[in-house]
Amino acid sequence: MEKICVAVRVRPPTPESSSSENGSSLWKVEDNRISLHKSLDTPISTASYAFDHVFDERSTNACVYELLTKDIIHAAVEGFNGTAFAYGQTSSGKTFTMTGSETDPGIIRRSVRDVFDRIQMISDREFLIRVSYMEIYNEEINDLLAVENQRLQIHEHLERGVFVAGLKEEIVSDAEQILKLLDSGEVNRHFGETNMNVHSSRSHTIFRMVIESRGKENSSTDAIRVSVLNLVDLAGSERIAKTGAGGVRLTEGKYINKSLMILGNVINKLSESSKLRAHIPYRDSKLTRILQPALGGNAKTCIICTIAPEEHHIEESKGTLQFASRAKRITNCAQINEILTDAALLKRQKLEIEELRMKLQGSHAEVLEQEILKLSNQMLKYELECERLKTQLEEERGKQKEQEQCIKEQQLKIENLNNLVTNSDFKKNQSEDFISLRRTQVGRCNVNDSSGFPGTPCFESAEPSFVVARSKYSGLSDFNTWTKLNKGFVPDLDQLQFTPAIKRQPTPLIAATTECSRENQKVVEDLKSQIELLTSEKDSLQVKFSEQVVLNNKLLGEISELKEGTLHMKEIPKLLSESVANCKDVYKDVIVTMKTLMAEKESPTAKLFFGVTGITTSLLSTLESQFSMILDGTRSGAMEEKLKSELSIVKERYNELEKELSLDKLLLKASRESHERLEKEVQFLKEERDSLDVAVSQSTQRLRVIASDKENALKDLNVELCLSSRQKSLMSFHNEIKSKMQKLTTQNPKLK
Numbered sequence: 001m002e003k004i005c006v007a008v009r010v011r012p013p014t015p016e017s018s019s020s021e022n023g024s025s026l027w028k029v030e031d032n033r034i035s036l037h038k039s040l041d042t043p044i045s046t047a048s049y050a051f052d053h054v055f056d057e058r059s060t061n062a063c064v065y066e067l068l069t070k071d072i073i074h075a076a077v078e079g080f081n082g083t084a085f086a087y088g089q090t091s092s093g094k095t096f097t098m099t100g101s102e103t104d105p106g107i108i109r110r111s112v113r114d115v116f117d118r119i120q121m122i123s124d125r126e127f128l129i130r131v132s133y134m135e136i137y138n139e140e141i142n143d144l145l146a147v148e149n150q151r152l153q154i155h156e157h158l159e160r161g162v163f164v165a166g167l168k169e170e171i172v173s174d175a176e177q178i179l180k181l182l183d184s185g186e187v188n189r190h191f192g193e194t195n196m197n198v199h200s201s202r203s204h205t206i207f208r209m210v211i212e213s214r215g216k217e218n219s220s221t222d223a224i225r226v227s228v229l230n231l232v233d234l235a236g237s238e239r240i241a242k243t244g245a246g247g248v249r250l251t252e253g254k255y256i257n258k259s260l261m262i263l264g265n266v267i268n269k270l271s272e273s274s275k276l277r278a279h280i281p282y283r284d285s286k287l288t289r290i291l292q293p294a295l296g297g298n299a300k301t302c303i304i305c306t307i308a309p310e311e312h313h314i315e316e317s318k319g320t321l322q323f324a325s326r327a328k329r330i331t332n333c334a335q336i337n338e339i340l341t342d343a344a345l346l347k348r349q350k351l352e353i354e355e356l357r358m359k360l361q362g363s364h365a366e367v368l369e370q371e372i373l374k375l376s377n378q379m380l381k382y383e384l385e386c387e388r389l390k391t392q393l394e395e396e397r398g399k400q401k402e403q404e405q406c407i408k409e410q411q412l413k414i415e416n417l418n419n420l421v422t423n424s425d426f427k428k429n430q431s432e433d434f435i436s437l438r439r440t441q442v443g444r445c446n447v448n449d450s451s452g453f454p455g456t457p458c459f460e461s462a463e464p465s466f467v468v469a470r471s472k473y474s475g476l477s478d479f480n481t482w483t484k485l486n487k488g489f490v491p492d493l494d495q496l497q498f499t500p501a502i503k504r505q506p507t508p509l510i511a512a513t514t515e516c517s518r519e520n521q522k523v524v525e526d527l528k529s530q531i532e533l534l535t536s537e538k539d540s541l542q543v544k545f546s547e548q549v550v551l552n553n554k555l556l557g558e559i560s561e562l563k564e565g566t567l568h569m570k571e572i573p574k575l576l577s578e579s580v581a582n583c584k585d586v587y588k589d590v591i592v593t594m595k596t597l598m599a600e601k602e603s604p605t606a607k608l609f610f611g612v613t614g615i616t617t618s619l620l621s622t623l624e625s626q627f628s629m630i631l632d633g634t635r636s637g638a639m640e641e642k643l644k645s646e647l648s649i650v651k652e653r654y655n656e657l658e659k660e661l662s663l664d665k666l667l668l669k670a671s672r673e674s675h676e677r678l679e680k681e682v683q684f685l686k687e688e689r690d691s692l693d694v695a696v697s698q699s700t701q702r703l704r705v706i707a708s709d710k711e712n713a714l715k716d717l718n719v720e721l722c723l724s725s726r727q728k729s730l731m732s733f734h735n736e737i738k739s740k741m742q743k744l745t746t747q748n749p750k751l752k
């Protein structure tokens, strides 16, 4: 157990502040103590803090690296996990400390170079180094080495622990290659402009190196060491109010403050005595989840807290120092992370026996030595038997774990499918397999990759044999073997951060007697009974599992039914929209007919009717547009809930409208009836008119006949009149003649 190493660094005052604040700093640094002084140089007793190191304004990055981080870096090469992170308000010098400048490179660059220098010095081991670079921006993890890898998810695996799925890991062969990768990653960082610092970083960045190594000689029998080195540059810890931020900056600020607050909470909890310590909220933020092993876990950790010396930053500086004081109380338990192979285990045991034999030589009789030899052989046999049984046990455990995992995955799938039913948004790749990722990563280094993958540089200068061998170790089958041979120890670096290293007990050869063999026998018996127990447990689990499978199948069936239902549901808006459009058309036709039939357009009934039709038409149009909007998919998936509520409102309105429509239909029916009545009347009248027409035409004809008769009669009358006048004239003529004749006879009686 060792305490986290905590240091404070005061940055030099800015040129503006040194002129306005008369140049003298309020923070005084003496050895490893920093204290706040009043302007008249009297110290404030409550504001004095001691740390492992305190660096004043004149300190360089080289000095910080030498005193604070060098040991951690060297330990990382030896196989210990290591983490260094910078904490402090914006513009206090975090990035300067981690990244540095051209003339004074920061911790990251110095570490990279130092790792390779160190490797050069270790001649009996070969190394494989992988690097990744990520940022946490607004609680989202982005890959800085592959811009397309955005919003990466943290996954937790039973054996692998916490890991960032899909994060690109580059295999590197020299420091320059890493520095180039860092430069390209730096370009992808999120910078913002606040009042505090023009280029203040708004994201936490984590640069990660995974260092794997093994002995060059007897490489197949040597253990492999895997360590992880995290170098973290945190975003500014200042309060939002002070940055004067708004909009996007405010949102960023909130996320930064939240994750730093959770980091503070984690540190608070960890600094409490282990008795008081309850739940550590690592899971509350992505930063603390990723840094979990570095905080109270299996890692050597150092924190550099940076403060700004200006008077107006006093409150922030005090906050930083309080954070640092709490962090100082955290203890970690770092151990070398070794992956022991079967051969490596045997080799170690042989060495131990050899050592003991050397000690025995000369001081004991030959007989005793032979006896010991015999016993050691026997013991080796028993140990092998033990190993075999343990392997068997581990296998059983592995199967059990697999089954549990399988059940979990099934449950996860059901949950996902449920989500799918509600959200129509299935998030794939829930459980990406890290083993395959590693295989891909290492494999990519092995061959000249022509698949068009984001290029992993070819591991040229490292010995190819190791790279090939590592790719073999990363294979699934070997992974299992390693697991077995390491007594539950998983050959994975993420897992190794949490798993205590194996401690091999020295073989008690001196006390080796028949009792030892009996003990071994007992162990074997115990193991056998454990295996039996586990087998029965496994059987019951298998039964449960098959029940679960049946249940799952049932659930899947239900889900598919639900899906179908959903698909039908999705059709509803379309059908509704069509029926609304039809209704609208029919309604328009009806209205047009009604209007033509409406005799008195100004009557109150007509006005009411027009009013109602207007409202109905507008409602129908609204309904139609709503449906078309739904169909067009103008509303995003995220607004689905809102849409649903709107749909229910629309449905209600639709129901109301339907009611109104049915009322209208009744009205329409009544008006149709009256229309039919009227039509009948019209028909009747028409018939009457027709009959009258017929009668009229008949009368006209009769009149015509009469008229012609009259004319004829008149003609006859005229003729008669003519005749009578002629008769009269004849008569008068006759009378005249008669009178003339009488006269003449009288005058001449002789004529008689």
Ligand code: ADP
Pocket: 010, 011, 012, 057, 059, 088, 089, 090, 091, 092, 093, 094, 095, 096, 097, 197, 199, 200, 201, 236, 306
């Ligand atoms: P942070 O990352 O905390 O927001 P920076 O590292 O960007 O702050 O520092 C802000 C400014 O102060 C930069 O211009 C940087 O060069 C300068 N600075 C910080 N620390 C030092 C230092 N120890 N020596 C010289 N300049 C420094």
Ligand code: MG
Pocket: 091, 094, 095, 096, 199, 200, 201
């Ligand atoms: Mg910064």
